[in-house]
Amino acid sequence: MSNLWVIMEGKGDSLGILRYIRKLGRMGVGTMLLAVCLSLSSMTSVRAATAEPDIQAQAAILIDADTGRVLWSKNGEERHYPASMTKMMTCLLGIQLLPPDAKITISQAAASTEDLPLHIARGDVLTSEELMRGMMMVSDNGAAVAIAEHIDGSAAVFAERMNEKAQELGMVNTHFANPNGLTDPNHYSTPHDMARLAQYAMKNPVFRDFVRQKERRVTWIAPAGKTLLAENTNELLGRYEGITGIKTGWTSAAGGCLAASAERQGVHLIAVLMKAPSEDARFPEMRAILDYGFANVTLAKGPTVKEASRHVWVKGGTQARTVVRPATDIEYPLLPGEEASHVKVNYDVPKVIDAPLTAGTKVGSAILTYDGEEIGRVDMVAEAVPEGFSIGSWLVGLFEGPLSWS
Numbered sequence: 001m002s003n004l005w006v007i008m009e010g011k012g013d014s015l016g017i018l019r020y021i022r023k024l025g026r027m028g029v030g031t032m033l034l035a036v037c038l039s040l041s042s043m044t045s046v047r048a049a050t051a052e053p054d055i056q057a058q059a060a061i062l063i064d065a066d067t068g069r070v071l072w073s074k075n076g077e078e079r080h081y082p083a084s085m086t087k088m089m090t091c092l093l094g095i096q097l098l099p100p101d102a103k104i105t106i107s108q109a110a111a112s113t114e115d116l117p118l119h120i121a122r123g124d125v126l127t128s129e130e131l132m133r134g135m136m137m138v139s140d141n142g143a144a145v146a147i148a149e150h151i152d153g154s155a156a157v158f159a160e161r162m163n164e165k166a167q168e169l170g171m172v173n174t175h176f177a178n179p180n181g182l183t184d185p186n187h188y189s190t191p192h193d194m195a196r197l198a199q200y201a202m203k204n205p206v207f208r209d210f211v212r213q214k215e216r217r218v219t220w221i222a223p224a225g226k227t228l229l230a231e232n233t234n235e236l237l238g239r240y241e242g243i244t245g246i247k248t249g250w251t252s253a254a255g256g257c258l259a260a261s262a263e264r265q266g267v268h269l270i271a272v273l274m275k276a277p278s279e280d281a282r283f284p285e286m287r288a289i290l291d292y293g294f295a296n297v298t299l300a301k302g303p304t305v306k307e308a309s310r311h312v313w314v315k316g317g318t319q320a321r322t323v324v325r326p327a328t329d330i331e332y333p334l335l336p337g338e339e340a341s342h343v344k345v346n347y348d349v350p351k352v353i354d355a356p357l358t359a360g361t362k363v364g365s366a367i368l369t370y371d372g373e374e375i376g377r378v379d380m381v382a383e384a385v386p387e388g389f390s391i392g393s394w395l396v397g398l399f400e401g402p403l404s405w406s
Helices: 002-007 014-029 084-098 128-138 142-152 155-168 189-199 205-212 280-295 391-398 398-406
Strands: 034-037 059-064 070-076 103-106 125-127 215-219 227-229 241-250 255-264 266-278 297-301 310-314 320-327 331-334 343-348 350-354 362-370 372-380
Touching: 014 350, 034 070, 034 310, 059 189, 070 189, 070 280, 070 297, 084 128, 084 142, 084 155, 084 189, 084 205, 084 241, 084 255, 103 142, 125 128, 128 142, 128 215, 128 227, 142 241, 189 241, 189 255, 189 266, 205 227, 255 280, 266 280, 310 391, 310 398, 320 362, 331 372, 350 398, 391 398
Parallel strands: 310 350
Antiparallel strands: 034 343, 059 070, 059 266, 103 125, 215 227, 241 255, 255 266, 297 331, 310 320, 320 372, 343 362, 362 372
16 A cells, blocks of 8 residues: 555545545544534524415415425425426426427327317427427416327326436425326325425426416417417416416316415525415415515525535546535525524535536535524535546545545
């Protein structure tokens, strides 16, 4: 080992790895938890708490879109039919799996689905982008079936994919039976799970663009020249300050449903309500929820991107180390009476990761706690590292065990 140490003197990452291993040998395996206690001024939220929303919807939740912190809840873990909020998952998977110019032909099954405000017919052809935009704006159920069939051959198989994604996102109280939200006893979710889905989906710039548009003309490939002016079913668009989406839902069994997002002065909110007494009641009740959030939330500054950056070892890559960091400076919401000095940030980041890595790949989380209780998480993402060979990365693979000790 000592001879190799001399040989590698001055060899950058390779030397760093060997120094690291030697240090572990001298000091034993100490704690490797990356943690930082925010040394912020003891800023206290000076706003007085306003009254909680008085709504008739049976279940609802309000979260901070950046950290996922629950800011207010009414039966937020209660299961209900999600109705067309389901289409958030269908659209998200369509964006992730299909090129925007993929040609989708409307099948008989899609054309015979109930409630087709896009007026699609068997044999119609649209690009995936046009079909998904139309689906999200006017909530066309057949469009959701057509997207599912194009990806997986059938709506039933696509529902399995939806459930796999739901589990990946931590939606433990959700089960999908179809891609459009039509009533099925085995198709259910909760406000919190729908908020988790919305939070994840709104990180996708294409999805964000789909759900923010109030009006747009949808164009067909075939029949040539066929178009339809789609008007978004979300009546808050253009009528509520800062509104950015997302999706309505309604069936007689589900009642009124709505997932909404809004931003004001750096505060990003996502709210979901389920089982409102009517279609019309969804919108004033959502206003009340969002108003409550904006009136009560104060943003506090946490670590900057530079302060939160962490080096990790890479095996199987063209380099032995890379940097993981949050996408932006960390900010988090405080409620009335809370103090920033009670907040800590711990970094749950692996010590060793495998190449290849695409820039922006999530590899860990910054975990925010208030008096020891978790209040939210921020994604830690990696820089790009191509798959390949380097001496340093080979050494990481050789010493992966010791390097991973914590």
